[in-house]
Amino acid sequence: GHEASGVVVKTGPDVDRVAVGDKVIVTLIRSCGSCHFCDQGEPVLCDKSAAQDETHLLKLEDGTEIAQGMKTAAFAEWVLVDDSQIVKIPDDMSLDAACLLACGVITGVGAVINTAEVKPGSNVVVIGVGGVGLNAVQGAKIAGAKTIIAVDIEDQKLETARQFGATHGVNAGVEKLPREIRSLTDGYGADYVFVTVGSQQAIDSSYRLMRRGGQVIIVGMPSATEKSSFLPVALAASNQKIQGSFMGQTRLRVDIPRLLSLYRQGVLKLDELISNRYTLDEINLAIDDTCKGQSLRNILIIDDSL
Numbered sequence: 001g002h003e004a005s006g007v008v009v010k011t012g013p014d015v016d017r018v019a020v021g022d023k024v025i026v027t028l029i030r031s032c033g034s035c036h037f038c039d040q041g042e043p044v045l046c047d048k049s050a051a052q053d054e055t056h057l058l059k060l061e062d063g064t065e066i067a068q069g070m071k072t073a074a075f076a077e078w079v080l081v082d083d084s085q086i087v088k089i090p091d092d093m094s095l096d097a098a099c100l101l102a103c104g105v106i107t108g109v110g111a112v113i114n115t116a117e118v119k120p121g122s123n124v125v126v127i128g129v130g131g132v133g134l135n136a137v138q139g140a141k142i143a144g145a146k147t148i149i150a151v152d153i154e155d156q157k158l159e160t161a162r163q164f165g166a167t168h169g170v171n172a173g174v175e176k177l178p179r180e181i182r183s184l185t186d187g188y189g190a191d192y193v194f195v196t197v198g199s200q201q202a203i204d205s206s207y208r209l210m211r212r213g214g215q216v217i218i219v220g221m222p223s224a225t226e227k228s229s230f231l232p233v234a235l236a237a238s239n240q241k242i243q244g245s246f247m248g249q250t251r252l253r254v255d256i257p258r259l260l261s262l263y264r265q266g267v268l269k270l271d272e273l274i275s276n277r278y279t280l281d282e283i284n285l286a287i288d289d290t291c292k293g294q295s296l297r298n299i300l301i302i303d304d305s306l
């Protein structure tokens with residue numbers, strides 16, 4: 001419930017970015033606009049936003065505070081959010097495609113465009129081509145990568161990745177993955193390796209896929225206790241880099257309009273990411289299906305008149 005789109009029905013007294021009737025995307029990126037990190041242009045790292053979590057915006061009539069899941073709680077007819085979390089979108093933009101921009105798309109595309117700044121002609125590997133990974137694949141295509149190698153344990157997902165721009169698909173179970181990747185990258189290894197799954201095994205395997213001077217970008221989030229090990233000497237001796245990317249380092253009001261224009265040009269695929277549509281009553285079916293891991297994105301249509 002943290003990827004939503006809708007129409008503004010009411011605004012607070014100091015809100016001037018949007019007005020009643022505006023179509024908007026609702027995200028979990030809450031930022032104060034004036035802390036150290038916001039000043040550096042990194043609102044996803046805003047450190048005042050966490051403090052805001054302690055005073056919940058939503059309250060019952062008796063004043064009891066209601067915690068909102070992931071700062072949004074958008075599995076509901078209405079949401080109440082800070083105005084920093086929303087971005088206005090054009091009236092003719094469809095809300096179902098728009099909601100995808102709230103997290104999965106900006107995380108995957110942003111890791112490629114904002115964090116790694118992938119250069120045209122590069123060799124890119126994306127480990128894990130689910131909801132976020134597919135968007136890293138299409139981000140790499142938008143950036144003009146020469147070779148985009150999808151790596152996953154499911155062949156079906158590799159097939160889907162090709163529809164989003166992957167030039168090759170390699171099953172993660174192959175015997176010698178690094179050798180396989182080198183054979184597809186003129187013998188060097190990848191310039192950029194994006195790990196979009198939160199798996200220690202996937203992260204451990206990623207270091208040997210980058211070329212000398214290459215970089216690994218960790219996007220997926222393993223559990224807080226998982227560790228990964230690498231050879232510091234190899235990193236130091238070959239100018240390699242390991243970098244994290246949170247929420248695609250997105251600046252909502254900069255990135256969303258760009259992505260919308262790419263969508264309108266037919267360059268960014270959004271509709272193709274939607275596997276199924278459900279009503280709010282069918283939410284448990286939607287969640288069951290999502291847990292099976294076969295669908296790309298399932299969408300709840302809460303008010304089909306919008």
Ligand SMILES: [Zn+2]
Nearest residue numbers: 032035038046
């Ligand atoms: Zn801030």
Ligand SMILES: [Zn+2]
Nearest residue numbers: 002003103104
């Ligand atoms: Zn998300």
